Amino acid sequence: AECVSGCVCPEGLFDDGKGGCVEEKDCPCIHNNQWYSPGQKITVDCNTCTCQKGVWNCTEDVCYGTCMIYGSGHYITFDGKFYDFDGSCEYAATQDFCGDKNSSSSFSIITENVPCGTTGVTCSKAIKMFLGVKLKLENKDYKEIQRDIGDDVYYWNRTVGLYLIIEASNGVMLIWDKKTTVFIKLTPDYKVRTC
Secondary structure: OOOOOOOOOOOOOEEOOOOOEEOHHHOOEEEOOEEEOOOOEEEEOOEEEEEEOOEEEEOOOOOOEEEEEEOOOEEEOOOOOEEEOOOOOEEEEEEOOOOOOOOOOOOEEEEEEEEOOOOOOEEEEEEEEEOOEEEEEEOOEEEEEEEOOOOOOOEEEEEEOOEEEEEEOOOEEEEEOOOOOEEEEEOHHHOOOOO
16 A cells, blocks of 8 residues: 555544544534634625535525725725726716616616815715605705606615615615715616616
């Protein structure tokens, strides 16, 4: 028989990652270079994963998509890409009417960027949210401004810590720090319907 150098576990046992040998039911799992014991749980996006026999067993819920606008023209898109954009104007942050004649729009979110500070960079001064009604968020508050054509979408608002949250019945949520940071969260239904 040929010898192989190194340490191995006896048949039926498995390396536990810490120099010991364990039965399969006691195998740990690894996530982000960290070891977890059997039965331990972690959260990945909106899903819960449980360590079982060295393998993660995760729920398969479809999570909200999130984009973020912050500071002086920084954007993180729904697909996780980072952009810096320094324009001084009104821009569509996201909407669900993307030019398809057969579809109708249930929301649109516009950011109004203006120069801020002395360096010439731009910041989001105001956010406009169209849900059949027009909401304008600026000066640490929001107000309902006018009715648009189309059906009103029910919405409610609440303050949590520093943030104003506007949540609409159509699956759109806006989280605003009352300054220059905005999170836009959309239910999975919008996955291929936004631009």
